[in-house]
Amino acid sequence: MTAPFTLARLGTAGREVPVVRVGDRVLDARGVTADYDAGFFADDGIARLGSALDTLPEFRGDGTRVGAPIARPGKIVCIGLNYRDHAEETGAALPDEPVIFMKDPSTLVGPFDDVLIPRGSEKTDWEVELGVVIGTTARYLDSPDEALKHVAGYAVSHDVSERGFQLERGGQWDKGKSCETFNPFGPDLVPADQVADPQRLGLRLWVNGELRQDGSTENMLFSIAHVIWYLSQFMVLHPGDVINTGTPAGVALGLPGNPYLRAGDTVELEIDGLGRASQRMVQA
Known part of the structure; x- marks a missing residue:
């Protein structure tokens, strides 16, 4: 069973990196997607992300700013x-x-x-x-x-x-x-x-x-x-x-x-x- 996880984006405005929070861990999601955008969701992205949790590295970037957890929506x-x-x-x-x-x-x-x-x-x-x-x-x-x-x-x-x-x-x-x-x-x-x-x-x-x-x-x-x-x-x-x-x-x-x-x-x-x-x- 996949551990509970949430999606977030960290980094300066316009340069956020998609990450996954699993408990106290923050994992870099760029091995699965460049961003949490329309293409990610349309391609069953959340399920793919859940399946890849064991392969994702720890996030090592700038986590001082928390961006919106999704890219700019269509509407x-x-x-x-x-x-x-x-x-x-x-x-x-x-x-x-x-x-x-x-x-x-x-x-x-x-x-x-x-x-x-x-x-x-x-x-x-x-x-x-x-x-x-x-x-x-x-x-x-x-x-x-x-x-x-x-x-x-x-x-x-x-x-x-x-x-x-x-x-x-x-x-x-x-x-x-x-x-x-x-x-x-x-x-x-x-x-x-x-x-x-x-x-x-x-x-x-x-x-x-x-x-x-x-x-x-x-x-x-x-x-x-x-x-x-x-x-x-x-x-x-x-x-x-x-x-x-x-x-x-x-x-x-x-x-x-x-x-x-x-x-x-x-x-x-x-x-x-x-x-x-x-x-x-x-x-x-």
Whole structure:
């Protein structure tokens, strides 16, 4: 039986090296793949990696920076208002179908990288989310029962938002979600078969040490399987694509006084079994 392992990428931005974490060991995965990208996932990369664990050397490179655990995806698809308590805190009606918006794939950064407060921003907000990475192409799935077999793995995702840009500047969400550095991701990608039940994961987020979000994926309005099936009716999901599945209550938009993020703030977030991340807010 293959030992549990996770995927990570270490090194300076743009020059990350794919590695495998097995317990306390960090193994260099370049003998299997140049990167954790669409081609890797499409070619059954996680299974190949698991089969090669005994042959991989120890990682000897620069591990001071942790990058996102996957290369830049083809697309990041996000689900809005997917937790009842979050919809209620923002005053939004519960959706009858998943609310879909897109996020610029270049927003994906490492889990400990700085997040830039955009110029002109007064309402930069936090959102801890379960990130889903697609492993095999999904198009026109017949039912949600088919969906989870298309998942490569899961990761901690921070769907940073600028609410003024999102809600007050022209009536569409993408520009409030696509500012530079607005999607820290990781630290690791946990293979799907190592997550017993993705619908029973606790999510938490702190701002400057104060707990702001404390929820569970079991409270999603639309399950992960339903979301993947639903999306496949409108777009092709390709290997390496990311789905941000929504956030529970506790965002600044829904809190008294709307305590939006400012330069110097620190956000920490975690999901059960997927790791913990931390980002410092810096003025762009």
